[in-house]
Amino acid sequence: MNAAYHIPVLLNETIDMLSIQPNGIYVDCTFGGGGHSSAILKHLSTDGKLFAFDQDADAFQNFPNDERMVFISENFRHLQRFLKLHGVHQVNGILADLGVSSHQFNEASRGFSIRFDGPLDMRMDSRSELTAEKVLATYSELQLHLLFEKYGEVTNAKTLAKHIVQYRQHTSVGTTAQCKAALSEIVKGNPNKYFAQLFQALRIEVNDELGALNDLLIQLPNVLKKGGRAAIITFHSLEDRLVKNYFKGTIGEDENPFVSTPKKQDFKLITKKPIVPSDTELRTNSRSRSAKLRVAEKL
Template identity: 45%
Template sequence: MKHYSVLLNESIEALDIKPEGIYVDGTLGRAGHSTKILEKLTTGTLIAFDKDTDALEESKKLLGVKPILIHDSFATIGEHLDELGIDKVDGFLFDLGVSSPQFDDADRGFSYRFDAKLDMRMDQTQTLSAYEVVNEYNEDKLVDILKTYADERYAKGIVKAILKHRPIETTFELVSCVKEAYPSSQLKKGHPAKKTFQAIRMEVNNELKDIENALQDAIKYTKVGGRIAVITFHSIEDRLVKQRFNEVATPPKVNPRIPQIEVSQPKFKWISKQIKPSLKELDENNRSHSAILRVIERTEYDG
């Protein structure tokens, strides 16, 4: 299955790749970005992470032995860099969300378009799946997940429908619960199950916490002149990335009329606050319509 790497040229350009540099692709996927990074390296090193064993196997065929491929969450980047004896990195790239092959493989249970067993695991070796979340979580926890991870306004009604029809075995059964809770006037405004599937997927894969940990590691290990580039696909994860980048790259506001004590200056600067897909890319890949690329660069070390 073909995977279209979103904002491919823009993200590679934003990394400002040095031929001898060390780069981390936190979301290997089908190696679209990694392939482009490798093309620009001579003596440099690429380290790529993915939780999905299918993605790793496919990428190995494409990339061969050149990069260091690691089957693990990008939340563990710091641990692996320490094991490799690497304390400074020239660039980090994160392409968040689910890849097209994951969405389009009905058996993975990521999509509301196919009838399949509830799964949604990016790491197929983990125990927790969408089935456990939907059928074993209590009412309050399910409502909280739908609200926190998807801003789902009909969360309570959806959860009541889920509780009424448990056990929910398949994606289409879950879709039916969502439709049961949605007002008929809202059913024509895009697929009603989109937010529910997003929220459950994010819970299954611990996505927000993993992003927080990955950004923390990236900020710690980026060398002066090095960059961090992140592509987001929905407002929940984008809000987190923007907030974290602002914390390290935006100068504190000062009132010129009030005497100031010495204020700590940011150790990063913004390179690109918001890059969106071109009209050409939008025409070629409608899944890129919500993508946003944000990039920061380290200007000095902490302390």
């Protein structure tokens, strides 16, 4: 485990809830610093297997030399496809920690943090083409408005979008410092909170985070064995709502309130309410403050 790269959130709670079988097959969808994977390995026998996904090439530097592990340098939205390539059709447990790693936040060149000046990149997978700079430079005013409103819950999302479209006609915005300077006159409330919400919205869009999460969720019933568990840690309400609704079997019900379609129940909720960090964890890792863990078991 590389604690300098990333401190795993809700580690003990997650491992306990996965109810790991020593000879089972498990998946860590977000390897990162390897903290959760390291803890899973401690519970596996020589017959156990752990597949670790991470689309960020930097994560591979934390990969241990362990015959029980396989590293897959892909987004977890391709879970089923890459497991099949390794001859695996069903697993005993799946973990996904959806938070951005401390390493990603702390590397100025990645553009994730409002604390450092760096390129407006925000790609978790450097192979992808869309960057935060490209979003700000090419999206229409309406696209930007909806993006900031939905993904960042920015209070003046419409004004922000209009300002960006007008500003980019005469000046490019290519770095985090340029972005903050360009928008300083329309910031509402606490500037740090405002830019954190803006950057969150851009990051979610650049990495299609909600689309990837939805792709993962719909694969779970086929990938998990009966009695297998999925443990998912979210960090904002959009993610948490997706996970909660999927585990409860209510995804899509809001699309037409006048039509009630019975849905096959694939999961039993293990956590009726999400598990949140203890006071001790909050004191030692402030970045865990918005974490919520939900766990469900395949029926």
